[in-house]
Every structure is written in C-alpha cells, then in structure tokens.
Amino acid sequence: GAVVSQHPSWVICKSGTSVKIxxxxxxxxxxxxxxxxxxPKQSLMLMATSNEGSKATYEQGVEKDKFLINHASLTLSTxxxxxxxxxxxxxxxxxxxxxxxxxxHFGDGTRLSIL
Amino acid sequence: xxxxxxxxxxxxVVEKEDVTLDCVYxxxxxxxxxxxxxxxxxxELVFLIRRNSFDxxxxxxxxxxxxxQKSTSSFxxxxxxxxxxxxxxxxxxxxxxxxxxLTFGGGTxxxxxx
Numbered sequence: 001g002a003v004v005s006q007h008p009s010w011v012i013c014k015s016g017t018s019v020k021i022x023x024x025x026x027x028x029x030x031x032x033x034x035x036x037x038x039x040p041k042q043s044l045m046l047m048a049t050s051n052e053g054s055k056a057t058y059e060q061g062v063e064k065d066k067f068l069i070n071h072a073s074l075t076l077s078t079x080x081x082x083x084x085x086x087x088x089x090x091x092x093x094x095x096x097x098x099x100x101x102x103x104x105h106f107g108d109g110t111r112l113s114i115l
Numbered sequence: 116x117x118x119x120x121x122x123x124x125x126x127x128v129v130e131k132e133d134v135t136l137d138c139v140y141x142x143x144x145x146x147x148x149x150x151x152x153x154x155x156x157x158x159e160l161v162f163l164i165r166r167n168s169f170d171x172x173x174x175x176x177x178x179x180x181x182x183x184q185k186s187t188s189s190f191x192x193x194x195x196x197x198x199x200x201x202x203x204x205x206x207x208x209x210x211x212x213x214x215x216x217l218t219f220g221g222g223t224x225x226x227x228x229x
Contacts, residue, residue, distance in 0.1 A: 032215055043221045097215045106160035
C-alpha cells in the first residue's frame with residue numbers, strides 16, 4: 001500500500017488564492033521530504049528539500065516567498081502556493097526520504113489549476 | 116555535477132513486443148544508487164528498482180529486467196512481452212551515496228498498442 005499520502009489530488013481555484021498541499025509519510029518518520037514540480041510531458045523538477053524542524057532548502061530559481069514549505073512534524077510537510085496565478089498551474093508531487101538503503105517514496109501528486 | 120540522460124523520448128510498440136529503455140548517467144562519485152520509476156497516466160510515481168554502484172549483477176523481475184554496465188555508465192531497462200498496462204512514462208534516476216537528492220532523466224514515454 002501507499003507509504004506517502006498527498007492531499008488534495010486536484011485543486012481548481014481562482015487567481016490570487018493561496019493553496020496548501022499536504023504530504024504525509026504513513027508508516028515511517030521522514031526527517032526529509034522533497035517537493036517537485038512537473039510540467040506536461042516533462043521530467044520532475046526539484047523545487048525544495050523540506051527538513052523537519054528547520055527551514056527548507058530551495059533550488060535555484062524557486063521563489064521561497066511564493067512556495068512556502070513547512071515541515072512541522074516527522075510525518076507531515078506542507079507546500080503552500082501563495083497568491084497563485086495561472087502560471088503556477090502544474091503537477092506537484094512530494095516524496096519522503098527513508099534512508100540511504102531505501103528508495104524515495106512518492107505521493108500521488110496534486111494537479112493544480114489556477115483560473 | 117550529476118546528470119541522467121534518457122535519449123528516447125517516446126517509444127511505441129505493439130503488444131507482446133519487447134522494449135528496451137536506455138539510461139546513461141554521469142557522476143564523479145564512485146558510490147551511488149540508480150533507480151527506475153514508472154509514472155502511469157494517473158500521475159503517481161511507482162518505484163521499480165534500485166541498484167547500488169558496486170553491484171553490477173543484472174536483475175530480472177517477472178517481465179522486467181535491468182542491465183547495469185558500469186563501464187559504459189548505463190542502466191538499461193527491458194520490458195519483455197509488453198502489455199497495454201505497461202504504457203507509462205519511465206524515469207531513470209541517480210542518487211549519490213552521500214546525499215539524498217534524486218537526479219532524474221527526462222523520461223521515456225512508452226506506448227503499447229493492442
């Protein structure tokens with residue numbers, strides 16, 4: 001069964017709205033989670049690394065004030081897209097790091113559409 | 116810096132044909148991990164295999180097999196007797212032993228026609 005749960009699966013909202021996406025590790029504690037963005041027919045682009053109890057590490061070119069990440073517990077990381085605009089429409093997917101001997105486990109992704 | 120190249124962007128086959136997906140990687144590290152993930156149309160990423168850089172044994176799992184050639188920095192993936200359900204995008208990825216980030220290839224879209 002799924003080891004990482006991502007919610008919601010779909011979001012459609014008006015421009016200017018802030019949208020929160022949750023990523024939960026279901027049966028293990030994840031000190032590190034990752035947030036990716038994927039455009040149609042493209043690969044996954046790492047946006048940021050979410051570290052429990054500390055600030056997220058953002059990849060170059062990703063606006064930290066636009067994409068707020070909070071990792072307040074060992075099983076939950078949230079990504080908030082603030083004041084979303086149509087260009088923020090994309091597929092967002094999270095993953096949880098379980099240790100060097102384990103693969104990253106991915107959530108099912110969130111399709112965000114900003115009208 | 117690490118890099119993963121999947122030269123084939125799209126492959127179309129007829130059901131029951133074999134299909135091989137190429138993956139070439141670049142890294143200066145001697146210890147690393149290689150992965151294959153499947154992304155069906157629904158969007159989730161499904162883990163298929165992890166391979167350590169020090170283990171060059173090829174692996175077979177049902178209709179899936181993987182050929183790791185360290186000398187050519189390749190980690191190719193073959194689907195034998197393809198089925199319509201194999202239609203998906205397949206990603207090859209690389210992770211350093213000392214790190215936790217994945218570097219993804221561009222993905223190969225496989226379309227299996229009945």
